[in-house]
Amino acid sequence: MKTIEDFLCRNARLYADQPAIVTPCDTITYAELWQQVSAKARTMAALRGRAVVFRGSQTADFLVHYFAIHLAGAVAVPLEHDVPDSRLTELETELSHCMLPADVADVLYTTGTTGRSKGVMVSHRAILANSDNLVKALNFSHDLVFVICGPMNHIGCLSKVYPVVQCGATLYLLEGMKDLNAFYQALDYPCAKAATFLVPASIRMLLTFSADRLQTYAAKLDFIETGAAPIAQTDMRQLCRLLPHSRLYNTYASTETGIIATYNFNDSHCFEGCVGTAMPHARFTVDSDRRIRCQGDTLMSGYAGNEALTASVLTDGELLTADLGRVDAEGRLHLMGRSDDIINTGGLKVAPEEVEKAALAMGNIAECLCVAANHPVVGTVLRLLVVMRPGHELKARELTRHLRERLEAYKVPMLYEQVEAIRKTFNGKPDRKSYR
Known part of the structure; x- marks a missing residue:
């Protein structure tokens, strides 16, 4: 054939x-x-x-x-x-x-x-x-x-x-x-x-x-x-x-x-x-x-x-x-992770997928996406967009404690935001580019 x-x-x-x-x-x-x-x-x-x-x-x-x-x-x-x-x-x-x-x-x-x-x-x-x-x-x-x-x-x-x-x-x-x-x-x-x-x-x-x-x-x-x-x-x-x-x-x-x-x-x-x-x-x-x-x-x-x-x-x-x-x-x-998704924060490199996996282990999070954000004082920082499971609300301090138990300090996001959905490409991948 x-x-x-x-x-x-x-x-x-x-x-x-x-x-x-x-x-x-x-x-x-x-x-x-x-x-x-x-x-x-x-x-x-x-x-x-x-x-x-x-x-x-x-x-x-x-x-x-x-x-x-x-x-x-x-x-x-x-x-x-x-x-x-x-x-x-x-x-x-x-x-x-x-x-x-x-x-x-x-x-x-x-x-x-x-x-x-x-x-x-x-x-x-x-x-x-x-x-x-x-x-x-x-x-x-x-x-x-x-x-x-x-x-x-x-x-x-x-x-x-x-x-x-x-x-x-x-x-x-x-x-x-x-x-x-x-x-x-x-x-x-x-x-x-x-x-x-x-x-x-x-x-x-x-x-x-x-x-x-x-x-x-x-x-x-x-x-x-x-x-x-x-x-x-x-x-x-x-x-x-x-x-x-x-x-x-x-x-x-x-x-x-x-x-x-x-x-x-x-x-x-x-x-x-x-x-x-x-x-x-x-x-x-x-x-x-x-x-x-x-x-x-x-x-x-x-x-x-x-x-x-x-x-x-x-x-x-x-x-x-x-x-x-x-x-x-x-x-x-x-x-x-991917080499082109790596986020450089404070001279240290973070694979966003590692942060996302750690956050999803919390159980009450439906989806999340780690992206780079600009901070007026410290420059590039990590920002975590979070979609909660039905009946749950984002509690940033609780999530921060959860992540600190699983990640090095520089990998823990500084900013958190609860969103209704994560934007995706046509075939279901997180659309990271649209957040850059």
């Missing part, structure tokens, strides 16, 4: 009547999906070698369009569903002047939390490597129904389409996590095993508002995967208690690196920040500056139209990330 569409064609023969895509309103079998993709691809013959920019959606039509672009020999460039017309036109113009490598399947735009959004080129080879990594590491199977709740123009959810197709399993598409009833209705779909990918913020929402209901699916939930942002250990432990027989994965991945490593934290240890060992088609090392370097077939081909930026991070098949980490004696990778 050279492309994911080769698996799609195979499935139309082997599993013709198997549901391929399910939504709350519709079901499409593999035979029907392949027929629609093939017909759509024939209308795109003139687009061969060109970048096709289009809006993402949680629909079967999105996937038909996506697969058809590949089948026609073009490059898929899915964007957020609400991207302005001006931005869509701008990207179409930019990409029309780019020489894209022949094997490129997608250009995926990062959410730009640390800078301007960049177009990451992903090859067909990388798609298949990511797919096989997930099939083998997470044990995808043919009888699985996988629920996708997040945007499919980002690697976190788009990458789950691949192993489902590789195994001939079933995708259940949802419009986000705002309607918890819709999520549980998806889990009610008649099948032996269900699984899903949820960002930590969605997991926190389920645990806060419907923990008892989630527990009723303990026998059916084969696994839950999380990633994109750090998950608090308190949430990890609660999820393990509710779903004692489910595999609960914390995965290390990014648009640039692809799917690299994963850790089943339902192992009685529940190591916070651990993302496990490398998957079959990936490798990682940590350099003397604690920067994580990745190798393998899952890596991006580069940034579209930006050779200088590509060369700054990708050299001789190795990608230098902005993530900091360490490797334990068992070869497991532990994340320690």
